[in-house]
Amino acid sequence: MIHPNSFDGLPEFLAVAKRMSVRKAALDLGKTPGSVSLALQRLEQRLGVLLLHRTTRKMSLTEAGKDLLQKIEPAAQAIATGLDAAAQSAKAPSGTLRLIVERLALSHVIEPLLPAFRQAWPKLNLEITVSNRHEHFASEGYDAGIQIGSYIAQDMIAVRLCKPFQWAVFGSPDYFKAHGIPQSTSDLVRHECIRFRRPEKGDVYRWEFVEKGSTVRVDPLGSVTVNDGELMRSLAVQGVGLIYSSTFHTSRELAAGTLQPALLECSPGSDGLFLYFSKAAKNQPKLRAFIETCTQLPKR
Incomplete structure (x- = not known):
């Protein structure tokens, strides 16, 4: 069993054994010769054995001192190496960086x-x-x-990874041609909406808007409910109904002209994809390395 004072005096003993001089060992340790001598005496008293022969001119290890040095010097070197590695890890990225990433970020960020x-x-x-x-x-x-x-908790630190995007209603050109484009949130009751059940919570997502300065939440009406964003967008492209999404999620469909936005003027504001982490984790070298790479990525 290791006692709290098991290592007391060992640094002084190792330093003296290396230098064969209390004065030189004290200089190496940044201590006074008196404190080094006292530490050695206490170590010998605790062990009940003489470790060093001392004369006015010369100092040498006793047989017990040689035996102790042989046993603890490799361990001391291993400890020093371990401490150096630990100190280095605080400066250089190492280990494993564990990320949890929503699927949308794969093609756009990861x-x-x-x-x-x-x-x-x-x-x-x-x-x-x-x-x-x-x-x-x-x-x-x-x-x-x-x-x-x-969706990120307010106590987290967040780093933006993309340009701001807007939430809105989206439909295919054929759907809008057949059913018209909603001009206000009240028009949505007359449209077939594709509802989205959030996998993480199990609820049907309510469509959120800002109209005349007030927040408006709409429970979409429709006969189709899905829990996958890609399927939802695909059904909208086929004209099955309207969806509530963002200009970021639908960027490919908007570029191809297979979806068109509606009620953009009622968007609840700009949003985006963010890298987030706790305040306690922000100084990890491995995380700083990832943040540095993220900041160099062109925002799309």
Whole structure:
């Protein structure tokens, strides 16, 4: 069993054994010769054995001192190496960076970022969990996550990863041609809406708008409910109904002209994808390395 004072006097003993001089050992340790001598005496008293022969001209190890030195010097070197490695890890990224990432971020952030990150930090391991359920972020041991800003807890630090985007209603050109474009939130009751059940909470998402300075939440009416965003957008492209999404989620469809926005003027505000992490984690070298790579990624 290791007692609290088991290592008392050992640094002084090692230093004296190396230098064979209390004065020189004291200089190495940044202590006074008197404190070094006292530490050695207490060590010998505790062990009940003489470790050093002392004369006015010369100092040498006793047989017990040689035996002790032989046993503890390799351990002392291993401890010093371990401490150096620990100190170095506080400066250089190392270990495994664990991220939880919502699926939307894969093509927009992770895939374009990962090659540059691996090239910059080849010895740093990266573990990515793809999930839209981030409520157990801290308890499951993640270093950081990537999620839509409005879903991130307020006590987290967030770094923007994309340009601001807007939430709105989207439909295909054929749908709008057949059923008209809603001009206000009250028009939505006359439209077929594709409802979205959030996998992380199990509820049907309410469509949120800002109209005449007030927040308006709409429970969409429709015969189709899905829990997958990609399927939802695909059904909207086919003209099955209207969806509530963002200009970021629908960027490919907007570029191709297969979806068109409506009620953009009622958007509840700009949002975005963010890298988020706790205040306690912000100084981790491995996380700082990832943040640095993220900031160099062009925002789309």
